[in-house]
Structure formats: C-alpha cells, structure tokens
Amino acid sequence: MSHSVITVKGLKKSFKDKVALNNISFDVKMGEILGIVGHNGAGKSTLINTMVDIYKPDEGDVEYLFDRKSMYDHIGVQMQKNYFEGNAKVIDICNLYKKLTKSDIDLDEMLDGFGLSKEKDTYIKKLSGGNVQRLSILLTLINQPEVVFLDELTTGLDPVARRKIWEVLREINRKNNVTIIITSHFLDEIEYLADRIMILNKGEMVYLGGVTTAIDQYSQGEKVIEFQIKDPMASFKLDKYGAIPLNDDRYQIYTKDDEKVLMELITKVGIKNLVVKSPTLEDVFLKIAGYKLDKEGRIINE
Ligand SMILES: Nc1ncnc2c1ncn2[C@@H]1O[C@H](COP(=O)(O)OP(=O)(O)OP(=O)(O)O)[C@@H](O)[C@H]1O
Ligand SMILES: [Mg+2]
Missing domain, CATH: 3.30.70 (Alpha-Beta Plaits)
Known part of the structure; x- marks a missing residue:
C-alpha cells in the first residue's frame, strides 16, 4: 500500500449547536481516488472545506505530506459553489489561472479534453450550466496539483458530459498519479471512479473501504x-x-x-x-441507511 498523503485525525466541526462532523479519522493514500458519499447535509462539503483549511476544526487536525505553507501549490480545490466573472471569456480566465499558478500546462489540449475548445471565446455569462461546471473542474487542474478536491463532481452535467469528465480524471489519476478526493450524489460515479469510498451519515463516518468490499460486506450473498x-x-x-x-x-x-x-x-x-x-453500491446504500434515490439516482432523503 502506498503511503498517506493526508492524515485526518479526530476531526470535529460544529456550526452553533449543529454537529456537522464528529470524530472523523482517516488517511488518504497517494494516488488513490477517494469518493465521499452521503445524504444532503451529511457533512461532505464541511469535511472537504476543513481538509483544505477553509474551515478551522473545533477538534482534531489534518496533516499533509507536504509543507503546509506551500499547500496551495500542491492541491486543487473545486468548491460546490463557484462564482466566475461573467464578463470574462473562457480563454481569459484560463490564462489568468495559468499565470497566477505559474503553470506550463498546454491550455488548448486541456480545453479540448474538456470539450470546451469551441467555447474558448465565449463569455462566461453565456455558458451553459454544464459548461461552467466543466470550466470549474478544468481551472482546478490548471496548476497540475498532486491532490485534487472536487465537491459535487458532475452535478448539472448530462450523462455524456459526466462520462467525459470521468475519463479526464481517470487519465490524470493514472498518468500523473494525482490523488483525487471527490464527493458526489451519484453512486454510479463513485462506483466507477473510486478506489475507496467513505460513507458519511449525519456527520459520522459509517464506512470506509473498497467499493466491492462494501457491497460484499453488506449484501452477504443476498x-x-x-x-x-x-x-x-x-x-x-x-x-x-x-x-x-x-x-x-x-x-x-x-x-x-x-x-x-x-x-x-x-x-x-x-x-x-x-x-x-x-446488489450494487446503490442498493447497499439503501440498506445501510434507508436512503431513497430519485429517478436520476440521487440520494433524496436522510
Ligand atoms: N457555513 C455554515 N454555517 C452553518 N451551518 C453549516 C455551514 N456549512 C454547513 N453547515 C451545516 O452543516 C451540516 C453539513 O453540511 P454540509 O454542507 O457539509 O453537507 P453536505 O454533505 O455537503 O450536503 P450537500 O449534499 O447538500 O452538499 C448541515 O447541517 C449544514 O446545514
Ligand atoms: Mg455539499
């Protein structure tokens, strides 16, 4: 097993009297794809925001393999909510990010990989929701991070666009050994991409392990x-x-x-x-916490 790139110890985070995360401890292995799933309000975004220093935990800490001061040279973060200047063109914001992060990445190749070549000169305010989502993932990857956090990976994308993003992520994971931490409401996405999954339920980590192990463990031949x-x-x-x-x-x-x-x-x-x-991962999920899914396979209840 490769070594850990992030070690999370005893994280606790509350908002007033609402406990969003309770005693969460785990390691993220170098080069793995870790998928975090759970119902709305389970604590997924809070966990990511705490891991990347946007929130300070009430208790516990997060250790990185690299120097904390230069953390943002090593990581890329795509937040659940993104705001871009609408009056900029796609290529302008890409160039800006490239400059800011002193990246030597080939932008044309990247835009092509994300299916955004045709939108190069489009103003951001004119982009479709799905394309804004693609752009936001692209921008997260411009500094060629070693660790990438993607909160709600493909929300708002159609099935074809989702698959494209999956392939891009798989490729950077395999080729460049980039560690990827994703949250998603789509269990098929996690089943396809993740080496390990974490199931959060009301701020508690109820499962961490392999996808197939989860299925075997909970289905027991049923x-x-x-x-x-x-x-x-x-x-x-x-x-x-x-x-x-x-x-x-x-x-x-x-x-x-x-x-x-x-x-x-x-x-x-x-x-x-x-x-x-x-049973699939979705079924196991239904069973563990009595979740229900909507027609698109999103978790809809607690
Ligand atoms: N900045 C904040 N201030 C107050 N409460 C917050 C804040 N951020 C999160 N919470 C609360 O903490 C809990 C966990 O929220 P969080 O956003 O982490 O869940 P989530 O799993 O990301 O949900 P979703 O699937 O809807 O994105 C929720 O009860 C939420 O209302
Ligand atoms: Mg969230």
Missing part, C-alpha cells in the same frame, strides 16, 4: 428483488419481507431465499416489472 405491485392496496402484504419502497410504487426486497420469496410474491401478492439482481 439477492435484490425489485418489482411493482399490481394492486397498491396489497402493499401491507410486503411488510413481512422488509420491503423498501422506491419511487413509482416500486419496492425492493433483500433475501438469500430469492426463489421462495419470488414464488410467494407472484402467487400471494401479485407483482409486475420484476428484476432480480446482485
């Missing part, structure tokens, strides 16, 4: 049965199976005894649109 019931009035019959309601009158049941349960569902409950599958 299968997921997903279905709709023909008669919504029959939903009480699902109680004994511990069915989890999803959107659109769909339900999920976890069971090691999938054949028996299926037979009962078909004969005694009446179901349609049936799917039987091995």
